[in-house]
Amino acid sequence: MVSIKSISSTHSLRGKTAIIGAGISAVGRVPGKSALALAADAAGKALADAGIGKHEVDGVLSSSAFASPFHRFSVAFSEYLGIQPTFSNTLQVSGATAATMFNIAAAAIAGGLAETVLVVGGDSLLTGLSPDLALRSMTESRDQQYEMPFGIPVANTFAMTAHRHMKEFGTTSEQFAKVAVIHRDHARRTPGAQMTGPLTVDDVLNSGWVTTPYHKLDCSLISDGAAAFIVTSAERAKALRIAKPIYILGGGECYTHEHIFLMPSLTTTGAVQSSAKAYAMAGCGPKDIDVAGVYDCFTGTVIMMLEDLGFCPKGEGGRFIEDGQITYGGAIPCNTHGGLLSFAHSGMPGSLFHFYEVVNQLRGSCGERQVAGAELGLVHSLGAGFATNATTILGTEATL
Amino acid sequence: MINPKDAHIKPQPTPDADSQTYWHGIQEGKLLLQHCPACGHVQFYQQAICRECGSERLEHRAASGRAKVHSFSVVHRAPGPAFKQDTPYAVLLVELEEGPRMISAFVGADPSVVTFDMAVELVCEPVDGGVALPRFRAAGLQA
Numbered sequence: 001m002v003s004i005k006s007i008s009s010t011h012s013l014r015g016k017t018a019i020i021g022a023g024i025s026a027v028g029r030v031p032g033k034s035a036l037a038l039a040a041d042a043a044g045k046a047l048a049d050a051g052i053g054k055h056e057v058d059g060v061l062s063s064s065a066f067a068s069p070f071h072r073f074s075v076a077f078s079e080y081l082g083i084q085p086t087f088s089n090t091l092q093v094s095g096a097t098a099a100t101m102f103n104i105a106a107a108a109i110a111g112g113l114a115e116t117v118l119v120v121g122g123d124s125l126l127t128g129l130s131p132d133l134a135l136r137s138m139t140e141s142r143d144q145q146y147e148m149p150f151g152i153p154v155a156n157t158f159a160m161t162a163h164r165h166m167k168e169f170g171t172t173s174e175q176f177a178k179v180a181v182i183h184r185d186h187a188r189r190t191p192g193a194q195m196t197g198p199l200t201v202d203d204v205l206n207s208g209w210v211t212t213p214y215h216k217l218d219c220s221l222i223s224d225g226a227a228a229f230i231v232t233s234a235e236r237a238k239a240l241r242i243a244k245p246i247y248i249l250g251g252g253e254c255y256t257h258e259h260i261f262l263m264p265s266l267t268t269t270g271a272v273q274s275s276a277k278a279y280a281m282a283g284c285g286p287k288d289i290d291v292a293g294v295y296d297c298f299t300g301t302v303i304m305m306l307e308d309l310g311f312c313p314k315g316e317g318g319r320f321i322e323d324g325q326i327t328y329g330g331a332i333p334c335n336t337h338g339g340l341l342s343f344a345h346s347g348m349p350g351s352l353f354h355f356y357e358v359v360n361q362l363r364g365s366c367g368e369r370q371v372a373g374a375e376l377g378l379v380h381s382l383g384a385g386f387a388t389n390a391t392t393i394l395g396t397e398a399t400l
Numbered sequence: 401m402i403n404p405k406d407a408h409i410k411p412q413p414t415p416d417a418d419s420q421t422y423w424h425g426i427q428e429g430k431l432l433l434q435h436c437p438a439c440g441h442v443q444f445y446q447q448a449i450c451r452e453c454g455s456e457r458l459e460h461r462a463a464s465g466r467a468k469v470h471s472f473s474v475v476h477r478a479p480g481p482a483f484k485q486d487t488p489y490a491v492l493l494v495e496l497e498e499g500p501r502m503i504s505a506f507v508g509a510d511p512s513v514v515t516f517d518m519a520v521e522l523v524c525e526p527v528d529g530g531v532a533l534p535r536f537r538a539a540g541l542q543a
Contacts, residue, residue, distance in 0.1 A: 145413040145423075146445050149533050150505040152491050153479030160471040160493050167471075167516050209476035209488075216477075261444070261493055261501040266471055 012281050015400045017106040018237040018245035020230050021050025022359045024352075027225030027344035028194030031127040035065035035073075036080045038226035038346075039122030043081060046118070046228040051240065057230070059087035059114030061105055063097040063121035063348035067128030077120060087114035094141060094383025095295055096253070097121070098351030099390035102379075103251030105231040115236060121349030122226025141384060143259055155219060155298065157260040157385025159211045162300030164266040166213060168315070171303060173213060175318035177204035179299035180217050180341055182327050187338025189369045194221055195342040204299075218299040220340035220350070227352035229359070244363045247400060249284075249376075250393040252277025260385040270389035271308035271380060278391040279310075284376060286310035289393075291361045291371045292332050293354025293379035296339040301382070302326070306334075309380055309391070333371045336361065351381035355392075362396050375399050410482040412530045421460055422446040423531070429524045430462040431534050433498055444500035465522030467494040467536060470501055474511045490514045494536055508537035 023045025025038040033041070039062070047054055060083070062074035070076035074090040087108055091097045098121065105117040142148045142157070165171050181201055187193035199217070207216040237245040254270030254277075257263045279285050286309060294309065296302045303317035311332045312320040320326070326334040337343045337357035340350045358377040360366050377394045415423040422445065425432040434443045434450070437459060441452035449456055471493045478484045490511035492504045506514050507523055519539035524532045 144411055145415070145419060147503050148411040149413050149527070150491055150503055150535075151410075151475060151479060151483035151486060151489060152503060153475065153477075156473045156475060156479075156491050159473035160491070163473055164471040164516075209474070211476065211491075212472075212474040214473075259445070259503070261503050266493070 013106045013110050013251060014249050014281055014283065015247045016110045016234055017231055018234055018242070018247045019359055019394070020232055020237050020240065020242045020245050021046040021048075021052070022229050022356050023049055023227070024356050025122065025226040027192060027346065027353070028223055029126055030124065030224035033124060033224065035068035035123045035128065035226070036077060038124060038224060039077055039120050039228065040081055042122060042226040042228035043118055043120050046230050050230040050242070052116070052230065054081055054083050057083060057116050057118045058085055059105070059108060059117035060085045061088070061101045061117055061119050062090050063101070064090050064092055065123040066347060067124040085114070087117065093255070093388040093390070095297060095348065095351055096381045096383045096388035096390040097348045098355060099251070099379055099381035099392045100253060102229075102231065102248060102355065102392045103253065103390060106248040106251060109231065109233050116230060116232040118228060119231055119352075120226065120228040121352050123346040123349055124224040125222045125347050126224045128224065146259055146261070153211060154385065155214060156211045158298045158301055159214050160260065161263075161266045161304065161386060162298065163213050165300060165304060168267055169318070171300070171318040173205060174201055175303065175321050176213065176218050176299040177201040178321050179296070179302045180204045182321070183296060183335055183339045183341040185327065186336050186369070187342035190337045190343055193338045193343045194223055195338070214298055214300070220297045220345040221342070223344035223346045225344045225346040225353070226349055227356050229352070229355065244396070246359050246362050246394050246396065248392060249395045249399065250278040250280070250282030251391065252281065253390040255388055257387055263386060267304065268314065269304060269308050269382070269386040271305055271382060271391065274389040274391040275309045275378075275380065278378070278393045282393040282395070284393065289332060289376050289378045290374040291336065291358055291377045292334045293351070293358045293377070294334045295351055295354070295380055295382045296335055296341050297345070299341070302334070305380055305382070309378065328371065336366065336369045336371060351379070354379045354381070358394060362394060408481045410528055410530065413533070418447045419445065425460070425462070426524050426534050427532050431465060431522055431524070432460040433463050433496070433500060434458040435461050442498050442500060444496070444502050463522070464497045466497040466539065467520050467522070469493070469514060469516060469518045469520060470495045471516070472506070472514050474514070492520070492536055494520060502534070505533070505535045506537070507535045513538065
């Protein structure tokens with residue numbers, strides 16, 4: 001279990017900023033929309049949700065997009081939306097980018113670089129690229145000298161960690177499959193989710209290999225979709241009379257390696273350090289978290305993250321899943337929207353959907369998916385074979 | 401920008417200023433590791449400084465070529481068209497006798513024989529008419 005140390009309040013971002021607006025585009029198969037158009041759609045909804053106009057945004061942070069490959073997506077997006085921000089950047093730490101955008105938005109606002117930051121990401125990996133090119137676009141993130149010549153898809157880096165987890169801790173294919181089943185059950189309650197058909201453990205085990213030990217249905221989706229958020233200072237949230245601001249309480253990141261062969265341990269990741277930092281800043285621990293968004297690019301990834309985020313001891317993630325601890329009534333309901341496995345995975349923006357769900361859970365606006373009494377939430381984003389890890393802790397006014 | 405025609409070409413390693421000696425060694429059948437006389441660290445891959453102590457005085461020494469499989473994954477769905485005809489193939493994360501780990505591929509037998517901690521040995525052969533790559537086969541086959 002992670003030990004919690006308090007961080008000097010002068011250096012803490014705890015409660016200084018809040019998410020005041022959130023929006024997502026249609027997700028899944030959304031043909032005929034560029035990544036920029038999807039992002040603009042989500043941004044329009046986030047602005048409307050916050051009740052502010054686009055000219056009240058003075059900062060833009062974005063991920064990049066494979067289907068709209070601008071070198072400066074955040075700058076291109078600002079032009080597309082018709083704004084001229086005085087703070088902007090396009091962040092690139094693969095799947096971890098989502099949480100880093102919130103951490104950096106909070107720091108930029110607390111440090112005076114911006115007052116109101118639009119956090120946005122969108123891509124159209126399903127209809128904007130052919131499936132082979134979508135895969136290729138992911139493999140190109142591996143090193144061209146020491147990894148790519150051996151035909152290593154990004155899935156393979158995650159697969160090797162999961163495989164090692166099976167060897168060291170006895171984790172089983174059935175436990176991996178159960179992760180997919182729980183996510184599907186969640187997606188079936190989520191309007192607009194990409195995959196809503198029933199799913200069993202046997203369906204996953206019989207879905208054919210992608211890269212061992214992962215079957216097709218152990219792998220996340222390829223999707224179109226975008227999400228956007230408005231982050232501002234706690235003072236401005238108050239002045240705007242936002243009904244239910246969701247405060248950023250803590251953030252942490254960790255980058256342990258670039259090449260998968262230099263990962264210090266294949267079964268313990270930088271999520272240990274990134275979450276420890278976030279917990280310390282937020283002044284809470286894993287047992288305090290009511291609802292979580294845990295990056296689920298593959299089923300085994302979730303099992304390893306439950307351990308590294310401190311929700312269960314190392315090596316017991318598989319049993320934790322079997323016991324139903326990540327769904328309603330369990331220790332920590334995770335990815336109640338269905339995650340990357342069943343809701344949508346449009347690449348780097350994918351983890352923004354976890355934020356969208358956790359924000360709505362904390363607002364109490366999830367209807368039949370609502371986790372009763374959710375006040376404190378955690379989102380963990382990661383990427384590139386666990387090279388990049390970023391954690392953000394969110395809370396309602398009651399947690400301040 | 402992603403060019404569709406490139407998706408069918410297998411990526412070849414392009415040596416950079418740090419790695420010329422390494423790839424030259426591979427073409428001659430030697431896997432060169434960097435040894436740091438200052439601190440004793442042994443590292444893969446080649447770079448200008450020791451990752452432990454920062455020393456720029458690094459010596460290249462050929463690895464024994466003996467390794468064991470730390471983890472692996474058998475690829476059934478290739479990362480793009482270039483690798484489709486090779487499936488299923490085993491990607492290995494091997495641990496060299498000298499300590500460093502590296503990514504490689506399994507050759508010489510069906511990928512289904514690969515297991516954890518399996519002893520493997522280095523094979524440097526040209527791949528598909530391109531440059532030689534450091535790959536591994538089950539140890540002792542041609543002892």
